[in-house]
Amino acid sequence: MKVPGLLAIALLAISSAAVAQRPASISVLEAVKIAERNGKGHVTDVEKDRWGKKPVYEVEVVRGTKSQEYIIDASTGKILRQNSSMLRDFWEEVFGRSNEAYLSRAHSLSSIIAALENRTGGKVLAASFDVERGQAYYEVEFLSQIGRTKLYLDPVTGQRLNFIPDD
Template identity: 30%
Template sequence: MKRKLVTLLTAGAVSAAALAGGTAFASGNGNDQAEVQAFLGASQDITAAINAAETASGGKAVAAEFDENTGSGYYEVDTIANGKQVSVEIDASTGKVIKTSDEGDVAKADDDDIVDPAQLGAPLAELVAKAEQSGGGKVMSISAEHESGQAGMIEVELANPDGTTQEFAMAADGKMTPQADDDGEDDEDGQDAG
């Protein structure tokens, strides 16, 4: 009887550890489930946020991401307007501008920052549409870096309806390549989504 109890307890502990690992994997690349669920439940999508930010700043978007703070979801969209970097926060429920911040002249940007929207190869909203079509989820964040003035790979994080997230590198033609998570494993099932 004692041996059966120890075996059952050990099996239960192993199952609990596996489930905990699965939960950590499902939440993906550091996003907690609350943030992913807030994103999936937001009435405004990232494309609407990009459009609102471009209107508010008078510029063109070069990066966008969803964030959540104490239950309130918002998008942070980086734009380039008149030689300046402008960050615009958009409420994920109403689509209204929360805050606009001047981030300084593009001439003083970090070396790997996109300082010209043309470096993306297409408008950010078009890239979002390509990523969602290729990846099958909703874009939670999209950004790019460049090297020596040349366009680099576009980094995309997708949220799936089941609450899991995946990270991809997207080429200009829309081809999506899964990126390894922190453990060196391919996100999700490791399949190419393109």
């Protein structure tokens, strides 16, 4: 075998080893599905963060009067920590008691994200549920071919309510 052929094989082996060592990363959608499956409720917030030097997703799940926060390893999908708290005062202070019904009518955040990513080819970076002036919505930070944007989606239909390019 000639030297150039050996060199090509060596370079291929080195680049393959480098790819194999690079940690895989789960998507926002996968983190949301993990939290929905474990929390058995509605995800109201998801964002990527760091826990020490480790990239993680912080995911908030609401079920009835209980809130659970999951810290999910962004490389493996493993739940690193789960914290629970009661929401009795949360709904009244943040949303107002009557707004709890908005979340119960909302589609799962995973179904909203999956439909958006399938329809556009983009990727969701973060998302949260909110209610303002009687309008419930998912605020979604989204990366597409045109750049990073924020979308406001109806939590029942998944349709866009507003579109604001992010600077």
